[in-house]
Amino acid sequence: MTVSGTAAYRQRIAMPPDAVLSVQLEDVTLADAQSPVLAEFSEHFGDRQVPIAFTLPVPKTAIHANHRYNLRASITVGGTLRFTTTRLYPVLTDDRLSQVDLLLDAVTASAAGRSANVLPTPLSLPASFAAALPCADCPGIMQTLTLRGDGLYRLRRVYQEKPNGLFAEAGGWKITDNVLRLNNGTETSLFAILDNDTLRQLDAAGQPIKSPAYLDLRRNIQVDPLNDSVQWYGKFQYMADAATFTECASGLSWPVVMTGDYLTAERNYSKSAVTPGSPLWVTFKGRLEQRPGMEGPVIEQMVIEKFNASQPEKACKPTASNAGLAIAELKNTYWKLLNIGDQQIPISPSATNQIHMILANQGSRVSGFSGCNQFTGSFKHSSQELRFSQMAGTMMACSSPAMELETKVLEALNTTTHYRIEGEHLLLLTGNKVIARFESLYLR
Numbered sequence: 001m002t003v004s005g006t007a008a009y010r011q012r013i014a015m016p017p018d019a020v021l022s023v024q025l026e027d028v029t030l031a032d033a034q035s036p037v038l039a040e041f042s043e044h045f046g047d048r049q050v051p052i053a054f055t056l057p058v059p060k061t062a063i064h065a066n067h068r069y070n071l072r073a074s075i076t077v078g079g080t081l082r083f084t085t086t087r088l089y090p091v092l093t094d095d096r097l098s099q100v101d102l103l104l105d106a107v108t109a110s111a112a113g114r115s116a117n118v119l120p121t122p123l124s125l126p127a128s129f130a131a132a133l134p135c136a137d138c139p140g141i142m143q144t145l146t147l148r149g150d151g152l153y154r155l156r157r158v159y160q161e162k163p164n165g166l167f168a169e170a171g172g173w174k175i176t177d178n179v180l181r182l183n184n185g186t187e188t189s190l191f192a193i194l195d196n197d198t199l200r201q202l203d204a205a206g207q208p209i210k211s212p213a214y215l216d217l218r219r220n221i222q223v224d225p226l227n228d229s230v231q232w233y234g235k236f237q238y239m240a241d242a243a244t245f246t247e248c249a250s251g252l253s254w255p256v257v258m259t260g261d262y263l264t265a266e267r268n269y270s271k272s273a274v275t276p277g278s279p280l281w282v283t284f285k286g287r288l289e290q291r292p293g294m295e296g297p298v299i300e301q302m303v304i305e306k307f308n309a310s311q312p313e314k315a316c317k318p319t320a321s322n323a324g325l326a327i328a329e330l331k332n333t334y335w336k337l338l339n340i341g342d343q344q345i346p347i348s349p350s351a352t353n354q355i356h357m358i359l360a361n362q363g364s365r366v367s368g369f370s371g372c373n374q375f376t377g378s379f380k381h382s383s384q385e386l387r388f389s390q391m392a393g394t395m396m397a398c399s400s401p402a403m404e405l406e407t408k409v410l411e412a413l414n415t416t417t418h419y420r421i422e423g424e425h426l427l428l429l430t431g432n433k434v435i436a437r438f439e440s441l442y443l444r
Helices: 109-115 260-274 402-415
Strands: 004-010 020-027 037-044 052-057 067-079 080-084 101-108 127-133 141-147 152-159 166-177 179-183 188-195 198-200 215-218 232-239 240-249 253-255 280-292 299-312 333-340 356-359 365-369 374-384 384-393 420-424 425-430 433-442
Touching: 004 067, 020 052, 037 052, 067 101, 101 280, 166 232, 166 240, 188 280, 232 260, 232 299, 240 260, 253 299, 260 280, 260 299, 333 402, 333 425, 384 402, 402 425, 402 433
Parallel strands: 004 101
Antiparallel strands: 004 052, 020 037, 020 067, 067 080, 080 101, 127 141, 127 215, 141 152, 152 166, 166 179, 179 188, 188 198, 198 215, 232 240, 232 280, 240 253, 280 299, 333 356, 333 433, 356 365, 365 374, 374 384, 420 425, 425 433
């Protein structure tokens, strides 16, 4: 079956040939979840002007009578959003039509300006970079990194042929000594800038990864919109019947749309905020959307899809003076293993399979997962000295190479004599030799 129609706008503005019209058919049945895209149309204007016709073929098996479907459209020029739909266009079910004429609204300069080159950088932005990376138990990992000029990024990984294999994150980026640093508030990723069109992944220490795999991300022709559902952490404030959210890693702020799970966030704020208008640090799953603002123009706003939790006494973590990244604490931090010696630990799509440890704030107890088994023990530390003792764990057997890796992890803990914290990284040392490197994920 097909969904068709035209897309147009009222303004008497001609689009250049490289302008791109994109139309998506979404399943909007669930209000608190990301809307799956069932079909998409994307074409350059070329020598045409609006109205422009579109057709989206849709498998009949993908349509369910009790679901709701909507069309969304946008027009971009050079990766900058110029026009977008700001109202619902329901189709297909509930006796609705399969042919619709879409009317798009202009995006204001302030809204489009978020994608402008506002930060000094050796890269032409906005831009998307992509690569197919190797995967241990799937055909490959499609990785796409999108950078905006205002300091916001989105990193998406799709584990091919895996159910629920989509993982996305957003946060702030910085460039230091031609190294791109991505910070989502809990983790840091590093990329070397080889040229304007090429990024190369680095390890946690900022060194090239020793791998025969091709690890370069190349610039895409088109810029992906940053509309994935991701976890956000930052400052929520409510005053004069309006809410704003400021993301910690990038420092950017957006008005919050009063849809989705917004009401839960507002009620939580009313109960938890110290005083009206004071900041409340929150976590939630949400996405960015272009919508009409309170005064009419279309602006970028935050949609809270699933509210998680709040902490009135917390704040965005302090920044390290040398790198612009947070300084972690040894205790009460979830330390995820990145390297054992020169061996890099593969990225695990599941948090339950991450090799990690937590040093409790009270009781001097350490616990974690070593690759096959859970472990526990004691630790002592003073100044930069750190020693683990009385280590014990479960006795589950694992296949190679997981068992060999676990042996290395436990050996590193047993031989640790010192530690050093560099920003968000914990280094375990035997004397002056680094034997393991961890990265922090804060407990909330």
